[in-house]
Amino acid sequence: MVEFQTRRDNITQHCSFVPHRTEGIVCLYVKLCISSEYDATRRERGVAEGGGGGDRDDAVTNTVAAVAAQLQRVFKIEELRADFGARICSLEKRLEIHLFTKCVGVFSVSVRLIERSRAWPRAGDSKRVIEIEKFKYEIADIRDAFLTHNKTRHIDFSRLRPAVTLPATFFSPGTVREHVITLQREPPPYTKYTLTGETVEHLRAPTFDMWQWEPNEMLSLIEHMYADLGIMEEFCISPPVLRNFLVSVQENYRNNPFHNFRHCFSVTQMMYGIINLCRLQDKLPRKDLGVLITSCVCHDLDHPGYNNWYQINARTELAVRYNDTSPLENHHCAVGFRVLANPECNIFSGVPDDVFKELRADIIMLILATDMARHSEIVDDFKNKLDNFDYGNVNHLNVLKMILIKACDISNEVRPNTVAEPWVDCLLEEYFNQAETEKQEGLPVAPFMDREKVTKSSAQIGFIKFVLIPLFESICQLFPQAEERLVAPLRQAKEHYEELKEKEEEIRRTTQGRSGVTNEGGRGGGDGGHRSRSPSSGRSEETERHANKSSAVNNPSQRWTSRPMIL
Ligand SMILES: Nc1nc2c(ncn2[C@@H]2O[C@H](COP(=O)(O)O)[C@@H](O)[C@H]2O)c(=O)[nH]1
Numbered sequence: 001m002v003e004f005q006t007r008r009d010n011i012t013q014h015c016s017f018v019p020h021r022t023e024g025i026v027c028l029y030v031k032l033c034i035s036s037e038y039d040a041t042r043r044e045r046g047v048a049e050g051g052g053g054g055d056r057d058d059a060v061t062n063t064v065a066a067v068a069a070q071l072q073r074v075f076k077i078e079e080l081r082a083d084f085g086a087r088i089c090s091l092e093k094r095l096e097i098h099l100f101t102k103c104v105g106v107f108s109v110s111v112r113l114i115e116r117s118r119a120w121p122r123a124g125d126s127k128r129v130i131e132i133e134k135f136k137y138e139i140a141d142i143r144d145a146f147l148t149h150n151k152t153r154h155i156d157f158s159r160l161r162p163a164v165t166l167p168a169t170f171f172s173p174g175t176v177r178e179h180v181i182t183l184q185r186e187p188p189p190y191t192k193y194t195l196t197g198e199t200v201e202h203l204r205a206p207t208f209d210m211w212q213w214e215p216n217e218m219l220s221l222i223e224h225m226y227a228d229l230g231i232m233e234e235f236c237i238s239p240p241v242l243r244n245f246l247v248s249v250q251e252n253y254r255n256n257p258f259h260n261f262r263h264c265f266s267v268t269q270m271m272y273g274i275i276n277l278c279r280l281q282d283k284l285p286r287k288d289l290g291v292l293i294t295s296c297v298c299h300d301l302d303h304p305g306y307n308n309w310y311q312i313n314a315r316t317e318l319a320v321r322y323n324d325t326s327p328l329e330n331h332h333c334a335v336g337f338r339v340l341a342n343p344e345c346n347i348f349s350g351v352p353d354d355v356f357k358e359l360r361a362d363i364i365m366l367i368l369a370t371d372m373a374r375h376s377e378i379v380d381d382f383k384n385k386l387d388n389f390d391y392g393n394v395n396h397l398n399v400l401k402m403i404l405i406k407a408c409d410i411s412n413e414v415r416p417n418t419v420a421e422p423w424v425d426c427l428l429e430e431y432f433n434q435a436e437t438e439k440q441e442g443l444p445v446a447p448f449m450d451r452e453k454v455t456k457s458s459a460q461i462g463f464i465k466f467v468l469i470p471l472f473e474s475i476c477q478l479f480p481q482a483e484e485r486l487v488a489p490l491r492q493a494k495e496h497y498e499e500l501k502e503k504e505e506e507i508r509r510t511t512q513g514r515s516g517v518t519n520e521g522g523r524g525g526g527d528g529g530h531r532s533r534s535p536s537s538g539r540s541e542e543t544e545r546h547a548n549k550s551s552a553v554n555n556p557s558q559r560w561t562s563r564p565m566i567l
């Protein structure tokens, strides 16, 4: 169907038709339609007939020309669409073959059964899986963008793109378009996967390997968590509504290297694992379990891949909207509640209003607690309550829930190394991407995000030592049974990265020996000791020295401040 309108003598001519290859016939039909409509409209409006013949011919000629142009465009688009679809299909087929043959025991794409034997992947396999995964997401994105183009059924979700820095004149409210978030695609045919006992058991463990599961499968695994914890029963959630909610959530995660739907799943699964490990079902009401799981599911919705410092320093729409106060976390939360505002996705539609208010307040509290700028504040509050922790005290429960979501959010290193390490690559990729944008835009660059200053080991050792171990140790004061599953792996991970650091330094020494370049501190390995000042950063020598002096690379406790870093 082609629709268009032309205006002449303040008369709007509407036209719509289904294009067909026989262009001439369509044009003739359109010409006749428009002629008679045009006459009728002019008569209605009392436009004098005299001399109108020329006008009418002009109008018809113009309109027919416009129709012909539209037709040409439509046919071209149709051809492109067909061609594009075929190419995407072929790419997907190649990808499936690649997955099938290369990723030994990792997973099969064509056999969409959730149950199969799952061999432990090697580190190299995990990396390849991530690469393939990214490729797949890209294809899906392109295809979706193409297929949904011009379809009004799909909601115009113009996301707040942080890369578009607002001009120095600051922010004009008129430039913000309100977003309506709803189910962006038809929910896939409802497939109820049957989980084996083995999968159900594995899912409860903090060692769960989230890299082995496809997006649809992850949806089913989350559904299982809702059912298993009695959350569906508690809130009277019907399975299709839960599925719609989760599909919509999935749609509203972007394909960032780190902050993507797999991260959302990973955090949710860790929460499920900790709930089981610490037997929280026996200590917390089911309502709270629902709050914990739903907050994890929504906690990074529509994350743009640029952190709060970027948002604030670049004065993005989000920073302005939320007055520099946890702009991202506020946004994640708002997107979550917009998803829930769609009746098809509202998993809380069955609860009374007063309960909904409590759920909403709790979910907001938990998602906002994931801002690492508030890390010390929340951990200190929790530690102060540990000596006489009271499950009957609402303030104690609140801080416990905040600590739990925070811990799950940053828990990758609790998992086996083969599962955890690829996440560091993903995080660094996202950091480096941000740092490059910041350099291009002349914004301050955090040393721990700068590819010339950070290494995998430097990123992890300090984080594990100063952030993760103290946090998980405090949790284990309340749940000593979790120590072996949560804290012991962190100590092992620290040792692993300390060994890696030695290797990195060895490589750096060797490389420097060969090239004769000296480089104290900073990044080791691979770059020949080269640490240049970004020509586009526009930063002064003094600022650069200040950045290098900062030990934030190695001591993340200096990193988590409540204010953005202004170098
Ligand atoms: N150096 C590391 N930083 C990490 C790691 N895991 C998480 N993080 C940082 O914490 C925040 C978590 O908040 P999120 O809600 O944005 O996910 C994240 O952005 C990282 O900055 C880690 O393993 N190493």
Ligand SMILES: [Zn+2]
Residues within 6 Å of the ligand: 263, 267, 299, 300, 409
């Ligand atoms: Zn997160």
